[in-house]
Amino acid sequence: MKILVPVKRVVDYNVKVRVKPDQTGVDLANVKMSMNPFCEIAVEEAIRLKEKGAAEEIVVVSIGPAQAQETIRTALAMGADRGIHITTDDAVESLGVAKLLAKVVEEESPELVILGKQAIDGDVNATGQMLAALLGWPQATFASEVEKTDDGYNVTREIDGGLQTIKVSSPAIITTDLRLNEPRYASLPNIMKAKRKPIDAKTPADFGVDIAPRLEALKVAEPAKREAGVKVESVAELVDKLKNEAGVI
C-alpha cells in the first residue's frame, strides 16, 4: 500500500506573528518557518503504519516556494520514502491545494492520504475534506486513533462532545488531530540519508489546475487588545470584586 502525505511549510508554532503596519498581512520576513505541526503528526502516522507492515511506500507532497523543499526533506528524514514538490510562489487556497492533490492522487494511486486537520497559518481546516469530496472518497477527520482493518480503517475522532469512532473503507482520507501521536525527531544519519531520497519537481501548470484565489484579503488587523487588569491580594478580595465590581457571580 502507498500512503500520500501532503505537508505544508508554515510559520513555526512558537513564533508570535505580527501584523504589518499597513494591514496588508502578517510580517513573515526573517521569521522561523517549520512543518505545520498537524502535518508532522500525519507524517509520523504514515511511518508508524509502514513500520507495522500496513504500508510499503510513503510519498510526501508539498505545494509552495523553493524552501518548501526543506519541509519535504524533514519528512524524508523522519522516514518518508520520496517527495513531490509542486513549486509556486503564490499563496494557494485550500480549494486549489485540494485540486492539485486530487491530480497527484490520480497519478500516484495511493490507498490512503493522511493530512493535518488544519494549517496553523490560515486555520481554514478544509483541505482534507475538500480532497475527499473531489475524489469521492470517505473521510475520517480529527483522528486521535487509527486502526487498519482488512478493508479500511477504524478511526477514533475528537468531536465536540467527546470521541466518535467511525469505519471508512479504503481508499480514504484521514486528517490528524493533536493526540494521534508524538512525531519523532529525525536522527542525524536519517537526515543525511534523506538528502539522497528523490524529490520530483512539478508546477501547478503541469497538472492543468487553476489555482487563482477566490478570496481577496481586504485587510489584516490586530485583534482587539485586552488590557491586563488588577492583581488582587486575597481570595476574599477576588470574590468581592467578582460579585460587586464585575457582577458576574
Added chain:
Amino acid sequence: MTVLVIAEHDNASLNDATRAVITAAKGIGGDIHVLVGGEDCGPVIEIVKGLDGVTKVLHAESPALKNRLAEAMETLVLSIADGYDAILAAASTTGKNFMPRIAAKLDVMQISDITAVESADTFVRPIYAGNAMMTVKSNDAKKVITVRPTTFEKAGDGGSASVETIDAPAPAAASEFVSEELSKSDRPDLGSAKIVISGGRGMGNGENFAIIEKVADRLGAAVGASRAAVDAGFVPNDYQVGQTGKVVAPELYIAVGISGAIQHLAGMKDSKVIVAINKDEEAPIFSVADYGLVADLFTAVPEFEAELEKAGV
C-alpha cells in the same frame, strides 16, 4: 437572496450554536431557510420552526443522517444547494467536517470560522490562532461559510416558519458510524456556559481537578482545560479550550494553573471577565486577566470555594 443554514442537533434538541449561525445569516440578508437532516428528528423541527427570522424549515429523514457523517451531509446539502446564495453552518466539529466537502463540490472556497459579517460577500475571520483578524471578500458566486458561534448573539424564538419535507439521497461515498463516547456531565456545555473554570498543567493530575469541579458546581460552571492538561491525560479531549480545541466566550472565565500559551489564549480571550490564579506572577495569563491572584492553587481554589459559599453564591 436566500440563505441556507444547516442545523446542528442530536435528533432530540437543537444545539445553541445554530441560533448564532442564524444571527450571522441575518447579517447577510434575505430569506433564511434551515435544513434539519437526521433520523427521528421531529423534536428539532418543532424548535427550529419557531426560531426568529427563519422563513422555511427543510426536513430530511434518513438512517444515513442519524449521526450527520460528512458523506451523507454532503449529498443532502448538494441536492438543494442550487437554490441558495449562501450556505452556513456552525464551525463545530460537525460543521467543520462536512462543509468543505460541499464547498469543493460547488467549486467554492470556504470562508471558515467567521467572527463578523461586513456585507453579503465580506467577512472577518481569525488567522494565526487569532493573532490576526482578516477581512476577506469572496468572489465566488455562492458562499460556503462556517460561523464561530461565540461571536454572534443567539437568535431567539418568535418565528413561525413553514416546514417542507425533502428527500435524503443516498451518499456517494460512505463512512460508517461505530460508536460514540460522549462525556457525561450535569454541568453546562463548555461552548455555551456562562461561567467556565479551566485547569492547566499546574493541576498536577486528574484527581486534583476535583477542587475545580467543586467550584464549578457552586457556580453552575462548565469545566475546561488547557492543552497541556489534556495532553498529560488529566482530563478528556473535549475539555480543551484553545486554538485547536473549543473557543469559548463566557461571562466569566477562571484560569487555574494555566500559564497562558498563545494557543490557549486564542480560545478564551473574548470572555467578558477573566480571572487567573497562578503561583507564577510572570505567567502570560496575567496579561489578559481582569483579576489576577498570585497564589498556590491548591490553597487558593478551596479557599475560593469557601469564600463563594460565605458570600452566598
